Every structure is written in C-alpha cells, then in structure tokens.
Amino acid sequence: MPQSEDIIRSATQQEYKEGFVTEIDQEFVPKGLNEDIIRLISAKKAEPQWLLDFRLKAFARWKEMTPPEWGHLSRLPEIDFQDIIYYAAPRRDEDRPKEIDPALQETFDKLGIPISEREVLAGVKSKVAVDAVFDSVSVSTTFREELSKLGIIFCSFSEAVREHPELVRKYLATVVPAGDNFYAALNSAVFSDGSFCYIPKGVKCPMDLSSYFRINASGTGQFERTLIIADEGSSLSYMEGCTAPMRDENQLHAAVVEIIVEKDADVRYSTVQNWYPGDAQGRGGILNLVTKRGICRDGAHLSWTQVETGSAITWKYPSTILQGDYSSSEFYSVALTNNYQQADTGTKMIHIGKGTRSRIVSKGISAGFSENSYRGLVQVLPGADGARNYSQCDSLLIGNRCGAHTFPVIRNANPNSVVEHEATTSKISEDQLFYCNQRGLAPEEAVGLIVNGYAKEVLSRLPMEFAVEAQKLLSVNLEGSIG
C-alpha cells in the first residue's frame, strides 16, 4: 500500500520542540564512576554517613551485576559507565542563594512549567505544585509553605535528607532495594536529586503535585530518586514530566521512584514521558532505564497512568506490590514509538493480600522502524484468596516496517482467584484514512485523530491539563509516520 505508506511517513515526523539547550554556568564532577565520585556527590550534599554507606553498598552490589538483556531492545547500546558525568548542577549565586537564575526561569517558561507561585496564582495555570529538577539538582519547589500548613512535605530529595532524615531513612529502598536490578543499583549509588513527598494521615492533598525533570548538560546522565509516602487514609495526585535537548549522543536516565501507600490511602501517579527520542535516522536520544514501584497496604489504592512518547530506548515497568488485603492497583499505559525508537514497557502486579485487585490497560502504537513491546507479570501468591486481575494489551501498527510484541506472564498460585488477559493487534486501515480524508482531514490530522481515539481509554485517566498535553504529543510525535 504505497500511498498509505507515504501518508504515515509524513504524519510521524515532526520537530521536537523541547530540544533547545540552556546556556548556563554549571559545575560538574569529573567524568567516570568510582567510590571517590560517589563520596564527592555525597559530600556536595553534605549527606549523613548512613546515606553515604547506603550508596557505597549499592555501588559494591552494582559492580557485581550485569545489565539485563531480556528486553526486546536491539538498539540499546553498550553503555560505557566510565564515560558519563554523574553530577552537573547550575552554579548558585552565592550572594542570592534564594533566587532563581533568570536562565533557568526562562528555560522552564519555555517548557511551560510554572516554577514560580506567582504565575500560578495569576491564574494562568491551574494550581499545581512543581518540583523542577535541572540536571542533577532541584532548582525550585513551589507551594511548599502552603502545603506545610497541612503537614504535607513536598521538597527536593536532598532537602528531605537534611530536614526529615528519619522519614527518608525509614522508607528509602523499602520498595526498590538497592540491589533490585542493575540500573536501580546504579541509581542507588549515584542518585543526585529528585522529589520527596509525604502526605500525613487522613490528609487529602489540595492540589496536584508534580516533578519536572530536565536534562541540559551534554555528556551527563540523570539519576533522580523520587520517594512518595501517602500515610493512612490520605490521598494524592502526582504528575511527572520530562524533556531533554536534541543531541547526537545518547544520554542515560536511570531513575528510581518508590511509592508507599499506607492503609486506605490513594495515590494516582501520572507520567507524560517526552525525553528526546533521537532523530529520524535513530541518532541520539535518551536511554530511559527506570525502576518505578509502589507498595499498597490494606485497602490502599495506587494508579499508574503513563504516556510514553519520548526516549530512544524505554525500559520501564511501573509495578505494584499488593501486600495489604483488599488493596488495588491499575496500570494504564500508552506507549508510542516512531522512527527507530524502541520501548519495552509494562507492569508487574504482585497479589499478596486477600481480595486484591489489579487492572492493566496497555496501548502500544508503533510507527516507522520502531519496536514496541508490552511486558507484564501478574503474580498471585498462595494467600491471595479472591484476587482478581484483568489485563488488556492492544497494539496498533502504522505502516509495515515496525514491530509490536506482547510478553505477558501470569503466575497464579491461588485457585480462588481470577486472572483474565485479552490482547489485540490492529492497523490503521486504508479505509479509515480515506474516510477521514474524504471528510477533509489531511492524512497527518487523520492519523492523529485515529491514534488519539485508540488511546482514549488511557488518556481519559490523566489529570485534565496533562491529558490535553498528551493528546498533542501523540499527534505531534506521529508526524512523518505515515509511510
């Protein structure tokens, strides 16, 4: 079908709007990875001994580990971990430490991220508290004071270590242990900053909290750590976004997110991942190798919603341990790959408690020469009486040079549980395209519309402003895919 091929090619190629570089004076640690570098990073943050010990122990573990090779990611290059700068931060003006550098302000303005409360209060944006991370440090966290009146702690990870060490120490690495996997171990050794959030018992967080991650410096990696604790009966909606400059080199992003959802608490975690995906020939782009996991106590609920449009390589499985009885979790995912992008993403739902429930809805969209895989594990342990899981994995192919794959694993050790799995694969048909064209929709617009329709079930789960953003991203990232 040569005609629809052309259409798809032109509909999936478009510029990456966030690909600019900020000119700013930054400090770096020397390139490479060893104990001295880790001590240097820890010293820069004036960390307590126990945290340095944690890092060094993780580093020792990591040195004995090898990168996982089971992902369907043929283009994941061998990473030279000695060729990466593990810490880069904009220099602070010593005289005015509280002020945000105008270059940073401008950067986040350009990205549409409100890092000053003024902008939000002026009513331009809906009220969202933002922790903005630029390379290795958090540069601004908004609405901290207002939130603190409710006992909510929302700050950078480094500040949490200084101001609430008991909380960090109590929860750090309890969901993702340092030796969990190769990249989590690396992160545990070198993590620089990230967001910390604690919602006290019974408090419903009055606004969405969010983290925005920006990679800027060349030759660096970003290794942030996010720790979210929702105490008993509390609730929280959390959003996460990210972008990076366009470069011919690959840059590594190896993050860890841990979420503790205590009894009867409710956390919604939404991600719009828009790292630089590389160019149309597959040069450059972020290697996004991320471990995200939450644990639910009795009656708790954790919902993951992700829209993955960026990164050259995505290796990511936001997962939930349903430890508590009658806890529940959902994973809603749209993963779009185009050109030479490769994504291996999915979830793990581990049913331990009685009456636990999980639901997985995964929508993969592949275009160009990309490869898009769903990988999932649903595990029901012997004690999980009455557990239920429903999984639905759909793949949409655009053109005929891309691949869609599904690797679902079900391990059910409890006869009193129900696990259901459904999967479909479809193509955007020539008939659908022509129908839209006949109604006056140009091919690019038609593909955007069809893809957004396909992903609607997931997009409708996102917080309002995020949903609009995600819809645009899906259309934009498909430009040039009609081919």
Add this chain to the structure above:
Amino acid sequence: MSNILQIRNLHAAVEGKEILRGIDLDIAEGQVHALMGPNGAGKSTLGAVLTGRPGYEVTEGSILFKGQDLLAMTPEERSWAGLFLSFQYPIEIPGVSINNFMKAAVNAKRKAAGQSELSPADYLKLLKSKTALVQMKGEFIKRDVNVGFSGGEKKRNEIFQMAMLDPDLSILDETDSGLDVDALKIVADGVNALRSPSKSSIVITHYKRLLDLIVPDVVHVLKAGRIVRTGGRELVEQIENQGYDSIND
C-alpha cells in the same frame, strides 16, 4: 446553468482490471442525477474515482469539478472544494466521537478556505440544526464514529455529515441499502432539505423507492463501465418493470 461536474471519456481500473470504460457525464448546478445499473456496472467505482480513493487508477480521460482538474487534487482537497461521498459502507473509528470528528472536519474545511475556526457557540448551533435534520438525539454526537451503529444509523450519520459540511456535489452511494421504510424517509427528507439551486447530487441506487423520495432531474443507466442510456424518470419505471436487460446500447 453552468456545469459543476464535467467528465470526459473516463477510464479507470482496479488492480489492473478496467472497470470504467469511457464515461461522459455533465452535471449542472442544482441538478440531481440518478445513477442506476446492475451489480458490477461500475457505479461505486465512479464514486470512488471522483473522491480519489486509493487503489482506483484513472487510465484515461478527464474530470473538471467547478472548473478545476479534479484528478490533480488529493482526497482532502476534493472535500474542501465541496465534494462529498456518502459511503455505501461507512467506516468505524473507535474512540473518536462524532462530535470531535465533525469539529475537526468542519474546521479543516474552513482553514482550507482561509477562514477562522468556528466559535464554540456557532459550532453548537450548526450541530443542533443538523442533528435535528436527521432526527438524531443529543447523545448521538457523543458516540464513536459508526461504532456499534445499526445500518440505518450509519446512513443517517452520513447524511448528518453531509449536512454539516455543506458540499456542492454529493454522491450518495446506495444510501438506501439496508434501510427500513422509516429510516429511508428520514434520509430522503434530509437530502431533500439540502437541495438548492446551487447544490447538485449523484444518487447511486438500484431501487425506485429511493428515487420516489429523492426525485432526480436526470437518470443514467450504467452497464459494464459505460453510460448506456440517459433519460428522465421514465427510465426508473422501465427498470422497475422490465429490469436492466431491457436497456441496451
């Protein structure tokens, strides 16, 4: 009266097989032309060629639409120029509401004409008047395009879209197939309401019952890729009574 459509010696093939074998057809502004003929005569192919459907290859001939070379235009350009096809088999688009679909279509046409997008209030007004035309309830526009529609709903949806886009030339490809009497009447009333001295239609059908409701100015009989007879309503009667075999070159 000037011609909105002028087809000369049109030959077209599908997968190398010639289906249209020399069509000549003029349609004047404001006219309704019926196109009848046995299965496989090329009626739907003509609709497909006019709208630029992929897979239909024009091997010879020319088409002028409002004085422009239609064959040089993409399907969406033809739509913007005022050409509409009511599909014989409307296509499902899961997850896309009729509302969003039409908003995009109406604004795409406006953009192509250098106009600004319709304001939400004006769009809503347009929507209301056109859903009323095909007797669709308010929830109708929230449904996904053609997904789970009955045969009658699909055809009403086509006429609704036609009304929304206000084309100069509409091709109704067997819009009567699969309709019960009531649905047929709703569709025909809708089409008739849109008739005007500047709007033209090609009504492709096998049956008199549609042409009793949408009364054509001219009737053509298509056989084996050629128009073998052109006349008035009396042709419809003849076909109804004696079949297509009674009409030859």
